[in-house]
Amino acid sequence: MRKINIGLLGLGQIGTGLYEILTSKKAFFERKLGVSFEIVRIAEKFPNRKRKVHPPKGIMTRDALSVVRDPSVDIVVELIGGTTAARAVIKEALKEGKHVVTANKALLAEYGDEIFELAHAMRRWVCFEASVGGGIPCIKALREGLAANNIESIYAIINGTTNYILTQMTETGMGFSEALAGAQAKGYAEADPTLDIQGIDAAHKLAILVRFAFSGRVRFKDIYSEGIAQISSDDIAFAKEFGYVIKLLAIAKKTADGVEARVQPTLLPKSHILANVNQSFNAILLRGDETGDVMLYGRGAGAHPTASAIVADLVDIAKGSMEGPVDDASVIRALGSRVTVKSITSILSRYYLRFYVIDKPSVLAAITKILGAHQVSISDVIQRERSAGKVVPLILLTHEAPEKNVRAAIRVIDRLAFVKGKSQVIRMEET
Amino acid sequence: MRKINIGLLGLGQIGTGLYEILTSKKAFFERKLGVSFEIVRIAEKFPNRKRKVHPPKGIMTRDALSVVRDPSVDIVVELIGGTTAARAVIKEALKEGKHVVTANKALLAEYGDEIFELAHAMRRWVCFEASVGGGIPCIKALREGLAANNIESIYAIINGTTNYILTQMTETGMGFSEALAGAQAKGYAEADPTLDIQGIDAAHKLAILVRFAFSGRVRFKDIYSEGIAQISSDDIAFAKEFGYVIKLLAIAKKTADGVEARVQPTLLPKSHILANVNQSFNAILLRGDETGDVMLYGRGAGAHPTASAIVADLVDIAKGSMEGPVDDASVIRALGSRVTVKSITSILSRYYLRFYVIDKPSVLAAITKILGAHQVSISDVIQRERSAGKVVPLILLTHEAPEKNVRAAIRVIDRLAFVKGKSQVIRMEET
Numbered sequence: 105m106r107k108i109n110i111g112l113l114g115l116g117q118i119g120t121g122l123y124e125i126l127t128s129k130k131a132f133f134e135r136k137l138g139v140s141f142e143i144v145r146i147a148e149k150f151p152n153r154k155r156k157v158h159p160p161k162g163i164m165t166r167d168a169l170s171v172v173r174d175p176s177v178d179i180v181v182e183l184i185g186g187t188t189a190a191r192a193v194i195k196e197a198l199k200e201g202k203h204v205v206t207a208n209k210a211l212l213a214e215y216g217d218e219i220f221e222l223a224h225a226m227r228r229w230v231c232f233e234a235s236v237g238g239g240i241p242c243i244k245a246l247r248e249g250l251a252a253n254n255i256e257s258i259y260a261i262i263n264g265t266t267n268y269i270l271t272q273m274t275e276t277g278m279g280f281s282e283a284l285a286g287a288q289a290k291g292y293a294e295a296d297p298t299l300d301i302q303g304i305d306a307a308h309k310l311a312i313l314v315r316f317a318f319s320g321r322v323r324f325k326d327i328y329s330e331g332i333a334q335i336s337s338d339d340i341a342f343a344k345e346f347g348y349v350i351k352l353l354a355i356a357k358k359t360a361d362g363v364e365a366r367v368q369p370t371l372l373p374k375s376h377i378l379a380n381v382n383q384s385f386n387a388i389l390l391r392g393d394e395t396g397d398v399m400l401y402g403r404g405a406g407a408h409p410t411a412s413a414i415v416a417d418l419v420d421i422a423k424g425s426m427e428g429p430v431d432d433a434s435v436i437r438a439l440g441s442r443v444t445v446k447s448i449t450s451i452l453s454r455y456y457l458r459f460y461v462i463d464k465p466s467v468l469a470a471i472t473k474i475l476g477a478h479q480v481s482i483s484d485v486i487q488r489e490r491s492a493g494k495v496v497p498l499i500l501l502t503h504e505a506p507e508k509n510v511r512a513a514i515r516v517i518d519r520l521a522f523v524k525g526k527s528q529v530i531r532m533e534e535t
Numbered sequence: 536m537r538k539i540n541i542g543l544l545g546l547g548q549i550g551t552g553l554y555e556i557l558t559s560k561k562a563f564f565e566r567k568l569g570v571s572f573e574i575v576r577i578a579e580k581f582p583n584r585k586r587k588v589h590p591p592k593g594i595m596t597r598d599a600l601s602v603v604r605d606p607s608v609d610i611v612v613e614l615i616g617g618t619t620a621a622r623a624v625i626k627e628a629l630k631e632g633k634h635v636v637t638a639n640k641a642l643l644a645e646y647g648d649e650i651f652e653l654a655h656a657m658r659r660w661v662c663f664e665a666s667v668g669g670g671i672p673c674i675k676a677l678r679e680g681l682a683a684n685n686i687e688s689i690y691a692i693i694n695g696t697t698n699y700i701l702t703q704m705t706e707t708g709m710g711f712s713e714a715l716a717g718a719q720a721k722g723y724a725e726a727d728p729t730l731d732i733q734g735i736d737a738a739h740k741l742a743i744l745v746r747f748a749f750s751g752r753v754r755f756k757d758i759y760s761e762g763i764a765q766i767s768s769d770d771i772a773f774a775k776e777f778g779y780v781i782k783l784l785a786i787a788k789k790t791a792d793g794v795e796a797r798v799q800p801t802l803l804p805k806s807h808i809l810a811n812v813n814q815s816f817n818a819i820l821l822r823g824d825e826t827g828d829v830m831l832y833g834r835g836a837g838a839h840p841t842a843s844a845i846v847a848d849l850v851d852i853a854k855g856s857m858e859g860p861v862d863d864a865s866v867i868r869a870l871g872s873r874v875t876v877k878s879i880t881s882i883l884s885r886y887y888l889r890f891y892v893i894d895k896p897s898v899l900a901a902i903t904k905i906l907g908a909h910q911v912s913i914s915d916v917i918q919r920e921r922s923a924g925k926v927v928p929l930i931l932l933t934h935e936a937p938e939k940n941v942r943a944a945i946r947v948i949d950r951l952a953f954v955k956g957k958s959q960v961i962r963m964e965e966t
Binding site for chain 2: 125129132133135136137138139233238239240241244245248249250251252253254319375377380381382385392394395396397398399400401402403406408409411412413415416419420424434437
């Protein structure tokens with residue numbers, strides 16, 4: 105029986121879930137996997153906070169460094185979060201020869217190069233299944249299950265908060281603010297929801313997926329992100345009329361002249377498999393050159409789903425070589441040449457455009473003329489209420505067009521006297 | 536660089552796909568995974584058949600045993616299929632100390648005990664990702680990604696042929712025979728489609744999933760299976776009116792008094808994530824006690840998707856210990872005590888019941904009275920056309936009821952003078 109001593113950094117929600125699983129299922133893991141896990145040290149800034157679990161006082165400390173330096177610790181599980189203390193302790197842990205398991209997407213997105221380089225130099229594991237998609241084994245699928253594939257694209261719903269909000273808006277017709285408040289009341293959104301709402305959290309996760317899917321260093325700032333705060337209930341209703349739903353997608357794809365990687369609200373055909381991923385569920389659609397589309401779906405957050413992913417990493421390390429990775433070619437490769445991410449203005453896409461205009465006969469002609477002058481052609485139109493002289497919505501779907509042309513056309517259109525308020529532009533994906 | 540010599544048994548469609556991948560991506564695997572794969576021997580009953588690949592004549596033989604006994608072969612890939620020759624050569628390969636990778640679901644379903652026992656005794660790998668769900672890494676998810684979980688249930692669409700046929704019937708309104716002919720014309724169904732249509736293929740795959748999900752020996756004959764040949768376009772249309780779609784599901788779940796495991800046409804609510812898995816796609820929904828629902832979706836067949844799964848197994852063996860499994864606790868456990876599968880007559884379910892009856896006032900009352908006498912209560916009714924004296928459909932949905940009561944009630948109902956033809960009974964699942 106392999107015995108593994110764990111040093112746990114952070115006894116918050118996920119740490120508590122992990123503690124519960126490892127203690128309540130100790131015999132289960134011994135019998136099922138032949139591995140005996142023991143949490144031998146816990147670092148926690150607020151040791152006396154009320155919580156569901158009660159580790160022995162003797163293993164608790166406020167000093168994370170003392171845990172990573174403890175010779176009895178085999179694997180350090182980092183659940184501190186953030187990019188300051190976590191970064192320092194993970195590096196120290198690796199230098200001390202410990203393996204590391206982390207759920208810290210921000211850290212790996214922003215400092216992945218230095219973390220993975222150090223792990224490689226020290227020949228230690230850094231495992232991070234929990235950092236993307238919570239309980240969904242998507243990192244394992246990407247690195248192992250699809251090992252035979254060149255990954256061609258990723259389309260992912262990897263932020264449960266925004267998916268919950270958009271689902272509520274779609275199902276009830278409520279606006280963004282009301283849906284956000286509801287999500288906060290139900291615990292699906294934090295008091296400060298900025299990272300989720302603006303797409304930053306999804307972008308962090310996408311940076312990690314891109315590194316391992318496309319095998320190279322990724323600069324987090326190269327990943328464009330757009331949030332959902334500007335999506336109105338009107339947009340969702342109009343999208344529905346065209347047969348689409350609006351989802352916050354993390355998208356990455358290989359193109360002839362580089363990789364596209366961005367987080368954006370997206371119109372998806374309602375028959376698309378991702379269009380049916382609702383509430384706080386996540387899903388990651390990976391397109392491999394051998395397998396075609398493979399999608400993984402499940403709970404992207406929550407203490408127990410996330411802790412389940414951490415345990416899977418612990419098991420992998422325990423069943424692999426505790427003396428270091430037998431072969432970390434996938435990490436080496438993910439430290440290879442930089443993945444060149446195209447700027448957002450150089451992409452091609454289809455677009456949903458929504459204008460509020462004074463209803464008069466010449467308006468549609470004027471707008472389509474400007475779009476046409478920028479080589480943006482229209483595929484579909486909704487011009488709903490006819491009420492001369494009043495402000496009415498005008499919705500256009502475009503054929504594929506260069507982003508920079510669309511932006512230029514919108515700048516011109518927004519200056520027209522009969523166009524009221526700021527125009528809405530949402531990208532579309534068909535496949 | 537780890538060099539792995541492969542003996543390939545069977546150069547049919549999947550074998551050809553594997554040959555293509557391993558030869559065309561040799562450098563890719565060396566760079567990406569640090570593993571050099573070489574197919575050093577190929578056994579094929581029809582070596583001169585025209586095919587897309589042209590292995591060197593010198594490595595081809597008609598004699599599979601000579602390949603498994605070749606000392607230069609490290610891993611045997613068995614793609615012969617069937618349960619006779621394949622069974623003999625896999626056992627011989629294991630006795631010779633070779634690791635085995637196979638896509639043979641029938642063999643593992645029917646002779647899994649002896650194969651896994653021998654592998655365990657010889658301390659050799661038997662890998663079988665390709666046997667369930669083609670290119671979908673569902674075995675890896677089940678055994679590794681969800682290692683922290685007790686699996687509570689499996690709901691899976693694991694036969695592409697039947698899913699394609701049901702999708703065509705649903706989308707176009709065509710009948711079963713026409714849809715089957717179309718599937719055969721497009722290559723989604725074989726000339727003899729019996730194994731697919733009757734649910735046997737799905738039952739083979741379910742037997743494998745049950746063994747590893749519920750950790751024990753499984754008798755294939757304990758798994759009940761019902762096919763789709765008796766599903767009519769009427770059934771699909773009526774299901775739709777109630778908000779359901781009909782899918783051929785492989786279902787396994789733990790209950791207080793044993794495991795349920797069966798393959799059956801099933802009414803699923805159209806909002807269910809599996810209800811949106813269409814065409815020839817497969818999906819496996821695993822419910823873990825920690826993760827909740829996790830679903831994996833993708834192409835369940837095809838040369839390259841299936842070969843992709845075989846390569847993933849090859850990589851796992853290559854990156855693990857070629858001297859034998861470091862820890863095969865999951866195999867040992869899957870050889871544990873027998874999984875007690877409940878008989879189909881002892882289950883509880885909701886049911887869709889369709890009768891053709893002479894339209895007269897007393898009919899609904901008579902039928903519901905018989906159902907009531909058997910403790911089967913009705914939740915919904917469609918009694919469509921009113922045309923006194925003519926034969927009309929009558930559709931009832933039941934609340935949860937014991938299967939044996941439903942069967943007893945149907946036997947009585949089928950003998951009523953105003954009931955024409957055989958009644959239709961389709962089980963329903965809500966979650």
